[in-house]
Amino acid sequence: MKGICKIAGLAGMLAISILNTTSPQISIAAPMSMVSGDEALQRVRKLTMEIPWYTSLSKAQAIAQKENKPIFMLHMLGPLNGMT
Amino acid sequence: MSLSQEPVFSELKNKFVCTSKDITNEPYCGKSGRHAPTGKGISTTNGAGPHNLQLFVLAPDGTVLHCLPGYWAPQDLVHELKLAEDLFTVWKNPQLSRGQKNQMFKQMQLSHLNEHPTDMVRRSRMQGFDQKFEAKNRPYQSDTVKNPQLAVQALAQNNNKLLAQAFKTTDQIAHERMAQRPFVPYSQFDVAVYTDYGKQRYEKNEDFRDMSGQLVMNPKTGEAIPPGQRKMQKRSGVQNFQGGRMRRMRNNMLSNGSL
Known part of the structure; x- marks a missing residue:
């Protein structure tokens, strides 16, 4: 269960990072944005x-x-x- | 360049009269490699490169309403432009004495810090090489250092995470310094002192990186770096708050297809 939560959390983080690439509010802080x-x-x-x-x-x-x-x-x- | 990005672009276009100045020959100017307009760009943190770039807002009579040292992300710069507009309103108000205006200037600069979103504060971490410069050369004199003893200790231990905790963020430094300069004429504004933190040279070697940010050529020799010897640039600013272990786990899971 703990592992599943961790994976879900990681998926959430990934979703946020994908959203970040389309959000002008956050995209500037994306790691190593070239x-x-x-x-x-x-x-x-x-x-x-x-x-x-x-x-x-x-x-x-x-x-x-x-x-x-x-x-x-x-x-x-x-x-x-x-x-x- | 962040100025071409929204929301700051429309603000500049509609609400400001824009002017630029090449500071190459000014005594306060720092150093940098040469960058062509067609060169790559890389994201950085607020306040990075304070000696090479300054963003001023002036009243039409040349009074300095605000000044930001170095690069600022568009979504953060727009907050600061709004403050400058509010300060312009104060400056124009004939009902206020000069003393009252100065007092309001100071209060507005300092209280603006409390309005900064958490993300903005995170984007305002001073560059690691600038922190090391301050910790090495003037830990007890610099107004950029929050905890001088911690700065010295972190430098001795080469502990970058600890070092970051010893420093104020650049947004705090900018507002504290501006609060000491209420409505100063541009011709009398001490740019050298105001922008004085960190190394004189600012260089990210953007043109030697691929689009993932990895250095693929040696900036000194111009020779290609073999794939096994390439290093990512040290992450800075917001990235440090995201947790390296979680990021590595996520990347590993992505690469082995389990996510």
Whole structure:
């Protein structure tokens, strides 16, 4: 009985891990989650093409002032769409 | 890149004006290998790589509302963006004095910690190599260490599990440090001090791994590693809470077809 419970528990864990692969809430924490080069490129393209990224802080400030929005500023090693 | 993932992508697109800065030549910048846009990515923990990546939220006048060091998972980052929006509301409120605003800033930063979901806290474990760096170099000085004696003991015993218990999580470190920096102008924000934990170099060698995360090439020589000599990267963050023995049992049962 104890063994059966253990197996059921493991099956449950497996089910959760399968669910995790489809749940954006949890998938990021999946063990050793790798993203292929093609997928990474698609993500960078989406980020840089669908959101305007200002390279000048003063320009971003002017837009933010006009639209009454906060500014999200990304500090990163290398350019957003290039070698990092 | 987590910023292209929901729910954070829509938040950024709709509620923020976005700007980026290449910090390569800044004195506080850390080191990393070179990564092409077509290079592989690997999941990591919140706050990993604090010297190489910082996520700021500013008011239009350049006041820092929030700053997160390193990588943050999208579902956790969105919580922090909400806090930044709330702090923006406080900053704009003409009814509040500067002293009241500062007090609210501090309170909101610290109380936000209590609102973090358990999963977020688990995703915020400091990287093991960063913990070792702190335990080795400044266990009694670093504000990242919860229990300095335990950190020293764990390092001497090379006990990673014990070492993790000696450290604060990165979400706690970030909020405690931000609480000490209420509404600071961006031009005066001490990035070097704020992001100061762990090693200067952050490298996961993603391009030398297969899609299971296993190192298949030697990062130093570029030579293929024979299958029998390959090692998985040490699991970190959430993975450590899942129990190695259970995981091995599950994997064994999966591989021998009994599950």
